Amino acid sequence: MPRLPAFAALLGGLLFCSSAPAVDIDPASYGFPLHNPFEATIATTPPELRPALPPDSEIDQRDYSLSLRPERPFALPGNLRQVRDLRYRLARQAHAAPLIFVISGTGAHYASSLTEYLKRLFYGAGFHVVQLSSPTSYDFMTAASRAATPGLSREDADDLYRVMEAVRAQQADLPVTAYHLAGYSLGALHAAFVSQLDESRRGFGFKRVLLLNPPVNPYNSVRNLDRLVQTEVPGITGDLTFYELILGKLTRYFQRRGYIDLNEALLYDLQQSKERLTDEEMAMLIGSVFRFAAADIAYTSDLLNRRGLITPPNYPVEEDTPLAPFFIRALQCNFGCYLNEQLIPQWRLRHNGGSLSQLIGQISLQALQDYLAGSGKIAVMHNADDLILGPGDLAFLRRTFGERLTLYPFGGHCGNLNYRVNSQAMLEFLRD
Amino acid sequence: MTERARLVAAALLLGNLAHAAEPPAADGDGFKRPLDSLQFNSGRDQREFERASLATLNVPDPWERWNRRVYYFNYRLDEWVLLPVVRGYRYVTPEFVRSGVRNFFGNLGEIPSLLNSLLQLRGRRALDTGTRLLLNTTLGVAGLWDPATRMGLPRQSEDFGQTLGAYGVPTGPYLMLPILGPSNLRDAGGQLTDFLTANRVDYLNVATASGAHPEISALKAVDRRDGIPFRYGQLNSPFEYNQIRYVYTRARQLQIEE
Numbered sequence: 058m059p060r061l062p063a064f065a066a067l068l069g070g071l072l073f074c075s076s077a078p079a080v081d082i083d084p085a086s087y088g089f090p091l092h093n094p095f096e097a098t099i100a101t102t103p104p105e106l107r108p109a110l111p112p113d114s115e116i117d118q119r120d121y122s123l124s125l126r127p128e129r130p131f132a133l134p135g136n137l138r139q140v141r142d143l144r145y146r147l148a149r150q151a152h153a154a155p156l157i158f159v160i161s162g163t164g165a166h167y168a169s170s171l172t173e174y175l176k177r178l179f180y181g182a183g184f185h186v187v188q189l190s191s192p193t194s195y196d197f198m199t200a201a202s203r204a205a206t207p208g209l210s211r212e213d214a215d216d217l218y219r220v221m222e223a224v225r226a227q228q229a230d231l232p233v234t235a236y237h238l239a240g241y242s243l244g245a246l247h248a249a250f251v252s253q254l255d256e257s258r259r260g261f262g263f264k265r266v267l268l269l270n271p272p273v274n275p276y277n278s279v280r281n282l283d284r285l286v287q288t289e290v291p292g293i294t295g296d297l298t299f300y301e302l303i304l305g306k307l308t309r310y311f312q313r314r315g316y317i318d319l320n321e322a323l324l325y326d327l328q329q330s331k332e333r334l335t336d337e338e339m340a341m342l343i344g345s346v347f348r349f350a351a352a353d354i355a356y357t358s359d360l361l362n363r364r365g366l367i368t369p370p371n372y373p374v375e376e377d378t379p380l381a382p383f384f385i386r387a388l389q390c391n392f393g394c395y396l397n398e399q400l401i402p403q404w405r406l407r408h409n410g411g412s413l414s415q416l417i418g419q420i421s422l423q424a425l426q427d428y429l430a431g432s433g434k435i436a437v438m439h440n441a442d443d444l445i446l447g448p449g450d451l452a453f454l455r456r457t458f459g460e461r462l463t464l465y466p467f468g469g470h471c472g473n474l475n476y477r478v479n480s481q482a483m484l485e486f487l488r489d
Numbered sequence: 490m491t492e493r494a495r496l497v498a499a500a501l502l503l504g505n506l507a508h509a510a511e512p513p514a515a516d517g518d519g520f521k522r523p524l525d526s527l528q529f530n531s532g533r534d535q536r537e538f539e540r541a542s543l544a545t546l547n548v549p550d551p552w553e554r555w556n557r558r559v560y561y562f563n564y565r566l567d568e569w570v571l572l573p574v575v576r577g578y579r580y581v582t583p584e585f586v587r588s589g590v591r592n593f594f595g596n597l598g599e600i601p602s603l604l605n606s607l608l609q610l611r612g613r614r615a616l617d618t619g620t621r622l623l624l625n626t627t628l629g630v631a632g633l634w635d636p637a638t639r640m641g642l643p644r645q646s647e648d649f650g651q652t653l654g655a656y657g658v659p660t661g662p663y664l665m666l667p668i669l670g671p672s673n674l675r676d677a678g679g680q681l682t683d684f685l686t687a688n689r690v691d692y693l694n695v696a697t698a699s700g701a702h703p704e705i706s707a708l709k710a711v712d713r714r715d716g717i718p719f720r721y722g723q724l725n726s727p728f729e730y731n732q733i734r735y736v737y738t739r740a741r742q743l744q745i746e747e
Contacts, residue, residue, distance in 0.1 A: 081519065094523040114584075136727060139564060166725040195727050281524060286538040289528040298541035308743060340527055341538070348538050353726045360727075376561050377554040381546050384728045388542045442521040452518035464519055 077460035082478075084466035089473050094442040095339035097472030100324035108480040110177040118148035118176075120168075123223045127203040131363050135375035143200035145224060146188040148180045153232035155264070156185040157487070158221055160251070162242030162471070164350025166190040166197075171241055174475050179239070182484045185231060187224055191244055192216055193350070195357040204407070205361040207354065208275070208400040210420040214250035221251070222260060236261040237487055241471055242445070243278075245271030245437075246422060252435060253428050265487050266435040270443055270471050273454060274421040276413075277447030279392035283351075285344025285444070286391075288337035299341060306332040343444070343470075348391060355395045356387035366398055422453070429457050436461040436486050438479065440468040545735040549662050556665035560730050563670060564721040567714075575715045589633040590712050596625045596632025598646065600692050601683040605647035609655045617642050631693060649686075650679030654745035663734055671737040 090106070091097040122142035133141055145167050157179050161172045167188040176186045190197040192213035198205045202216045225233075238261075240248030245268035252266045272278035293299050310332040327333060334342075359367040360374065360383075367386045368374060390398070404410035418424060429435060437458050439451070454462045463482060465473055473479050515521045530537075550556065579587070599622040606615035621637040621644065628636045638644065653675050654660070661674030672680065688696040699705040724732050 094521075139561070139722065164725070168723070169725070194725060196722075196725065284524065284529070287530050287535055289530045290537070293537055293541075298544050299537050300541045300545065304739070304743070308746065311747065336526065337528055340524075345538055345542070348542075349726065353728070356727055377557040379553045379557070380728060381731060384546065384731055385543060387728075389539055441515060441519045442523045444523055446520060448516060448520060448522070449518070451516070451520045455518060469523070 079455045079458065079462040079464055080460055082463065082465045087466055087478065089465070089467045089476050089478070091469075091472065092467050093336065094440075094444060094467070094469035094472070095336050095343065096324065096328060096469070097442075097467060098343055098444060098469035099339055099472075100328075101472045101474070102476040103325060104321050106477055107475045108178065108477045109181075110174075111181045116148050116177070116180055117151065118146060118180075120144050120146050121224075121227060123200070123220065123227065125201050125219065125223060127201065127205075129203070129205070129361065131361070133199070134360055136378060136380065137195075137199045137357070137360070138376070140196040140199045143190070143197065143220065145190070145220070146176070147224075147228060147231075148176055148186045148188075149231060150180075150183060150185050153234050154183055154185050155235040155237055156187065156231070156233045157237040157239055158187045158189060158224075160189050160217065160238075160240035160244035160247050161191040161194065162240075162244045163191060163347065164193050164195075164353060165242075165244075166194045171471060171474065175239060175241070178480050178483070179487070182487070184237070184487075185233065187221075189217065189220060189224075192247065193243060193354055195353050198354070198357045199361065204403065206358045206399055206403045208396065208420065209404060209408070210246060210250045210275075210424070211254075213247055214254050217247055217251050218254050218258065218260070225261075235264045237265045237267070238263045239267040239269065239483075239487075240271070241269040241474060243272060243275070245269050246275065249422060249425055249429065249435065252432070253425055256428070264434060266432075267483060267486060268435065268437045269474060269483075270439055270445070271422060271437065272445050273450035274417060274423070274447060276396075276417045276421070277450065278445035279396070281445055281447065282344060282347040283391040283393050285340045286348055288340045288344075290335070290337050290341055299338075299345075303334070303338065303342065306334065348388070351392045351395055352384070352387035352390060355390040355399065356383060358395070358399050359387075362399075362403075364399065422457075426453075426457055433461070436463070438463045438465070438482065440465045440470070440473065442467060442469055444470045545739075546731060548734050548738050549660070550734065551662050552664065556663060557730055559665040559667055560721075560733075562667060563665070566668065567721050571711075571714050572720075574711055578711050578715060587712070587715065590708065591716055592625070592629065592635045593632045594709050594712055595635070595644065596622065596629070597687065597692055597695055599625070599644075600687055600690050601649065602645065602647045604686065605649055605652045605683075606645075608649075608652045609647065611647075614645055614647065618645060618647075626693075648676075648679050649682040650676035650741070651745050653679055654741070660738065660741070663738065671733055673738070673741075676741065 088106075089097075090103060091100065122144045124142050126141075159172055159175045159179070161167060161169055165172065167190045172188045176188055179186045191207075192198070192202060193207040197216075197220075198207060201220050202213075204212060207213050238248050238252060240246070248266055248268055249271065252263055255261050255263055290299060290302070293302055297305075307327070310327055310330055313330070356367050359365070363370045367390070368383050374380075401410070401413070401416060404416060410416060422429065435458075437454055439446075439454060439462065441451070441464055451464065454464075465479065467473065468476070468479075582590075599618055603615055603618045603622060606618055621642050624637045624640070624642075625632045625635055628634070658675055660676070664672045664674055664677050666672050666677060669680070691697055695705065699709075722729070726732060
């Protein structure tokens, strides 16, 4: 009997040995110029190192909307009426072609810059492309989510799946030869859960599923993101707030140049100048962007469910209602706060949930370990210096995906997705 | 021998230093722990994000209810009328024609820029703008081309709102203008003044011609919308109104200080 664990270990060892190791991209030959993960996250790839992409004029695309009208006990408040229907964007090829769904990252909607970039890339490679908002985006929460409390991966994936089915029904005349799926950041986690859901529903039969910089354990990720606004930035006291400090640097920089020129190279030029931003300042900028996303999620979820944490339950909210008091409350709520005040209580209520570790076990990639390990059509591309990862996350990816994990040495969070080497690898994976 | 030992020691030391300058070593699984290199505020929860973000809400907006209604009016007008018209315009007009149209109206816009640069006693800017006007009206055939930019004289627009701001006139309440979008009392007054002045100057007789041919004004409006990349809903937030309000106000302040 005591031999059993040893035997199990041996068997496990054999299993792991038999799977090929991850593809580790060599830092020396990789060539991505930004080795600082914060710079990479904000600036992304220098324009001259990006892939050639088709311009808008060569893309046959349109926005469509779906009236899904999820059933809810409360009427839609007036200030959310403009997102009553769910928008998505479809870029169509003139001939029969494979279709790829792109799921956006945390708080991002279907037309956000990274989703747009991936559209161009995949369209240029001959795909029909459907761009979808993230289930954490307020338009999706309002127009497509039944619980309007994003964070439970399976439930979010279920909402996404309905949207994808509705898209297919609305575009019934589109000649599609095969379905593919891609997601970046939180959208990649969603893509994994959607893919698993599809195995039982058999609706699409995805041929390839591409996960770009997914969180492994979303709890680690949101803790990291919440921490980013806690960095030490000297000089932000009294009248000078953090934003004013950054704007001051930008203003001095522009004054020295003599004119304002907001272009894609702005951050590189700024980082070469005397006014360069420190790592702590860049971290705080990135953290701030995510905090605004957290505020939107907390506000929208509370309002749609009339929880009364931010907007009083019977407060009339119309188009012209001043929202500053609620914006102020929502801004105080980071991801941890949203989790504790809204997500966990509703999970306990509706899904008979228990402890935090149980929740994490259900919403992280680990929940799909067996499926992911045995599913050759799914691949992951990630960065060794991604801000949303925690210790042990990469070990899990290596163990689970083997050679289907490509690990890049630099890029921060999604900063190298528009680097030529990466875009090439994505297209190669989707092609074969 | 000692010489050599010292060299070796120096090499080792240098090697160590060079190593110390490298980012922290990765975990066994290759993870580089990017957050470990950051200095965090020692008092946990510093609330600077909250403080800075709440400060962005300090824009005088006593007419908020009216402004919000206009914001939604513009939102729908954009979606149902302006953007479809712009799409049609792009569809039927080749790129070089559109850029000609944009340059032409842009060239007319140099007149208020020139006057306002003069009013602000900004000689250099007035000279640059005057030169642009001359070059583009002559070499650029009534402004259809923009050779001045290629000669290293980029457009530097100044309006009467900026002039007022430069002389210390406060912004007044925030104001969402129908069709025209975010503004404030001072800048709206400035826009009206610039418009009346341009009519008065009647450069290239465009103002007079527009009186007889409203299609010129329509073209100008379509061109203007075509040139602004902003889309309502683009900030993708239930608080977009508040965010636009801050960005507009702060951007104007920067333009005036610049």
